[in-house]
Amino acid sequence: MKKIYSNTRPERTDIVKDGRFVIIELNPKDSGASLRLEGNDEVGFQMKKATSKITQKEDILFTNGKKIGKSIAILENNKTRNLIVENFKQFV
Numbered sequence: 001m002k003k004i005y006s007n008t009r010p011e012r013t014d015i016v017k018d019g020r021f022v023i024i025e026l027n028p029k030d031s032g033a034s035l036r037l038e039g040n041d042e043v044g045f046q047m048k049k050a051t052s053k054i055t056q057k058e059d060i061l062f063t064n065g066k067k068i069g070k071s072i073a074i075l076e077n078n079k080t081r082n083l084i085v086e087n088f089k090q091f092v
Contacts, residue, residue: 002027010081018063024052050080
């Protein structure tokens with residue numbers, strides 16, 4: 001993982017905001033972070049389904065002084081955003 005922070009929208013930001021979304025940025029240098037699976041001459045490449053399982057191992061202290069204690073619960077997510085694809089613009 002590269003960075004973990006909250007935001008008011010489900011998108012990357014350099015300015016952390018108190019919000020309901022937790023953004024987890026993967027390190028592009030980590031071989032396990034890539035969703036691209038190389039194929040062959042017939043297929044080219046395929047994309048893996050992105051999933052994550054997260055456990056909160058430490059307390060979270062909010063700026064207003066409230067605290068959420070650590071938990072053994074496992075949170076699962078399969079929603080991702082591919083910013084390279086989403087920001088692609090074709091110029092003709």
